[in-house]
Amino acid sequence: MDAIILQILNGLDKGSAYALIALGLTLIFGTLGVVNFAHGALFMIGAFCAVTLSRLLQISHTVIDETQKDFLGNPLQVEVPYIYDIFGQATGDVIIDWAVPISILFAIPVMVLIGVAMERGLIKHFYSRPHADQILVTFGLAIVLQEIIKYYYGANPIPTPAPDAFKGSFDFGAALGFDPNTIIYPYWRLVYFAFAAIIIGGVFAFLQFTTFGMVVRAGMADRETVQLLGINIDKRFTLMFGLAAAVAGLAGVMYTPINSPNYHMGMDFLVLSFVVVVVGGMGSLPGAVLAGFLLGILESFASMREVLEFLPGINQIIIYLVAIIILLTRPRGLMGRKGVMED
Amino acid sequence: MGILDIKNVGKRFGGLQALGDVNLSVAENSCHAIIGPNGAGKSTLLNCLVGKLIPDTGSVMFDGKSVLGRKPYEINQMGISRVFQTPEIFGDLSVLENMLIPCFAKRDGSFTPNAFIDMYKDREIVERAEHMLEEMGMADARGDNAATMSRGNKRRLEIGMCLAQEPRLLLLDEPTAGMARADTNNTIDLLKQIKDERDITIAIIEHDMHVVFSLAERITVLAQGTPLVEDTPDKIKGHPKVREAYLGETQDAA
């Protein structure tokens, strides 16, 4: 029982990352009709916003410490962040410690800007081109973006820890009356889950309750009619792309303490997030979220050793198996509208 | 008994009864029009005939054989060809290639893995396709890309492609929709010519009364998913029920 609860918890947490990425992908597909293979790269760039900010906060000058020696036996050069000089060491340490949450503020404008630039500069020329062309050009863009990041940050993962306040894990077991330590979950992952829920809720509320959102939803349903009404839907769609980029970017920022970011983390997520979108139903926002959580939970169950004993290797293929089964039995996905990219 | 017999056909989409209880018989070598206001179920009926939809009830017999449950290509191979509302042709291919495809389909059936013959060396097929193009008056355009043609010519090509299969029944779905008057008249002339020169049954769904009355020998009026009346054009013109059904519909049907 506790093992099951644990894996559901786990699946929800994993699923929240999938859902966030799939949400952004679906926003773009639903509004613009564009299949964006560079979406994983946006996630990755978001993560590197956190890395960049944490590096900016740690820009240092060196002080020579005669009492210590470096590896060559010379006096040690100690790096002192400028931030210490401004705020004092204690405050400076706190600021550096909180680099990841602070990066959210930094990442939003950066990601919106990147998203808008991408849409205006590239994607907009591909609205009328076939899906295959869209896939290919965004795939090329994804390669370029990740190579640029690699050039500046190297190929090695860069540790970007969460603030100390979130170290350790919460003991659900003790709280729920099971044995202590049976159901533990890291605080930061709980934060991630809550964060994802807020973002998802926010996006839905935004689309549901604002006029902007209503127009965009109308545009998703029938672009031409909305345009006939004299509404500049293009401009709104550009902003939607910015929004989707920001969602992907924030998902990336908050993900950094979970796994040290590296340049290919976007590609690692790309295939998976497409499977999520397709399983949820192309163009369906609730479908993307649902499928994200569902696949997260299934993946978690497939990784249990009790399952692996029966089906060795099932953890390697579960996601793809589910995708194949869903596509064959329910081609429009779990919640897709009929006729959207169907045969 | 006609070449096409539709008996008790009904089709429901969720809460909407698209077709009620349709009974219709199309006589061989006649030209039969199905008219009706928007939403009367004309397109649903047509889709039931060609295999795109399967009716919930009833039977559709073509030449004594049921078409229900068969795929569109199988029904086509039985001898039913369909002309679409917007011309459906192979836009990326040349006009001649567009015509070659139905010629191959007619002779070789629904699938032939003939990957090693040069299609232009198949004189029988090429001559047939060229002959059809000449008949359609498009021999000069044979090398053109089909997508670049005018809408009228695309329609002409599509009809030609259907005829190349020598179908026994030609289904036309609003063949003049969205056409300029001149193109419409050309199409009417073409269809008249086909009707006169060939042993072919034509069933036509049309909005445009001018087209219907120029061509049809019998007319079925469909309203709310059921046939209202079926009669000759002259009788239909003055029929009170028809006027009733078309009230408010007559303006844009002109």
Next chain:
Amino acid sequence: MSKMNLTRRGVLKTGAIAGAGVAAPTIFTAQSAAAFTNEPTGSSVTLGFNVPQSGPYADEGADELRAYELAVEHLNGGGDGGLMNTFSSKALQGNGILGKKVEYVTGDTQTKSDAARASARSMIEKDGAVMITGGSSSGVAVAVQALCQEAGVIFMAGLTHSNDTTGKDKKANGFRHFFNSYMSGAALAPILANNYGTDRRAYHLTADYNWGYTTEEAVRTSTEAMGWETVAAVKTPLTQTDFSSYIAPVLQSGADVLVLNHYGGNMVNSLTNAVQFGLRDKLVNDKNFEIVVPLYSRLMAKGAGANVKGIFGSTNWHWSLQDEGSKQFVQSFGTKYGFPPSQAAHTCYVQALLYADAVERAGSFNPCAVGEALSDFEFDGMGNGPTLYRGEDHQCFKDVLVVKGKENPTSEFDLLEIVEVTPTSQVTYDASIFGGELGACNPGA
């Protein structure tokens, strides 16, 4: 910046000079022209450095390349001579190899066996490399080693830790200086027993491929011999990035040690996740929960950041070693590049020098002669203390380091501290236990 004459097959150099302006073409086959593949006949010899330059191990590859460039500099008499000063064999003169200037070509393995072989073949076929070295994974090492055997050149493996490289996939033309899974297990177990006691219950997470299997097996066998119990071993996909669903059930199982048989990105992520779960703050069976990483590399430690603190693992070499050889190498490398070398850099540098020395001692570049000179060769002064290149499987036997993540690092390179230098005798095994057949050396041609 004007020297670096890009050579090709040495054969041609003389041929080209002599044949310049000669109208009549000469046709010859490789067989008739040379005694062995790419025999250098000009004034220089070309080595092929095949390292990952793209893909996840690109940084490791970059460090390997630095080491090779340093080795070439030293071999050609530049710099401070590096390990040639401390190497027990004094055959190398700093005048190239056998008097021929050392030149090199580089290639990108992409950490894929196909790409690695393509790159190695291009070095052999196009650039006339007489030896290939480098690499950062066992898949690549085994693939390139087999290629070099076929082509008739020497392969000096870079970073490869699987038993297979000198076990079931060993080849007469291939040599490995790096240690392997078996040695990691043998070196780690006593230290783990000393620190964590002999009554421990271990939970293994194992990368689901060859290296993972052999490492798990090695650590399991040697820890079970110390009295540990293995509670469970779960295989994780290579492409896994989030290990939470594998780590979450660990505590429930009643295990009090988690062994992460992971390498590279897998290890960075699984360790980060495990620490996140607060496993190390838990008390299980009245003991502190512990995590063990059988194979450490500095780049992995760097990627995992503070999460490595206090975690045991093994490594081939570390720059904080205080023997003369290690100090000399750190000095040379650090002076040139400004930071201490990684274990991958050390292995690659040493491999380059060992090859050069073997050629000098053999008096020939012929792979068979070189192989003979390397087989059962005993040396010292290259770090790791006295070392034996065993003839039966071409595996180096030397001290293995057990290290621990440092609690208070002074720099981004100072992440590990040496806990124990396990003597060679403890990690030596019988050459036959992994199967495989060395075969005969192949000089090609």
Next chain:
Amino acid sequence: MLGLDKKHTNLLLLVFVLTLLAPFILNPFPEGSGMAQFNAGYPDLMQRFVIFGIFAIGFNILFGLTGYLSFGHAAFLGVGSYAAMWMMKLLTMNIIPAIAVSVIVAGLFALLVGWISLRRSGIYFSILTLAFAQMSYALAYSVLTPITGGETGLQPKLQDPRILDGALEAGASPKANLFGLEMGSSFEWSVGSWLFTFNVGYYVAAIAMLASFYLAIRIFNSPFGMMLRAIKSNQQRLNYTGLNARPYTLAAFVVSGMYAGLAGGLMVAMDTQVGAERMFWTASGEVVLMTILGGAGTLIGPVLGAGMIKYMENIMSKINSTILHEWFAFLPDGLEDFVVTLIYPFIGKGWHLTLGLIFMLVVIFLPGGLVEGGQRIAKLFKRKNPSSDTPDGKTTPAE
């Protein structure tokens, strides 16, 4: 000739001459010169050109003609490779049975995958093929290790049975051969300071490529090929013309899977090694890049695209900063460093970046790929003497 019209006969002859003379064409620079870096006329790369050419030609039969974008074609290449390797291990190092079996096995696997995946079209089809390929990769790397060798892959071993081959001489290792003619053996011809290598393996692979190319021309010009193009153009009309699209697409899928299997078998024949990464989704992506880069739906395009990507991968990636400095040594020191800094990110280890950029540019500006580029250039020259269009009704794809 060979049942082809004049235009296609000329094309085939051109490709024949180019492949025959490839050792000369690809080695234009004398040995030892700075430009020798750019020579590509060594056996491994020449073999890869033609092998990946075959792979791309096959992929193009599916994607270029029917428009079905498979994102899992590398799986067929991989399966073919494994099949070929097992034939070599069990039966004989002669490449004929290995290649024959690789084509058959890849064809059967493609039949299975295609039969399921072709129930869907568009991006759903792409995801299905991707899912199959990723499953093949993941399983081959892990639980199927006893069959596939997993991480370290498979190579011929001394102790393999090879029941048709005689015992090896002492000290000899098993080598891929064609009735005794070893794939690795080469003739070298030295002319002045030029050196040309004629490799047996290359010519064997080249013959396979020419045969594949010829077959592709036949398919393109056949009614079957026209039906495939019709599927891409308008599947609805095709259905209502009495033609069943499924067997056509499935046949195209299987044929292109067999091409991939042939390529896989040849890879093993030329370089006796197979590993699971060969099936990773990026490998499937690579053949898509090749086809689009060269020109999807054209005959020669995929071959050009394959050549270009393999050239970049093998030649560009080997240029390191030392070589760059050598090239620009004639510039003043400061300028030299500046120029090198400017170029360095795009070559050597940065070759992926260049590839991504070129690929984007091609998709944006030349949707028809390099072939379209060539045609545009040709048009610029032709404008001076207007050609008379012959309305023979053929819009056979551009070469």
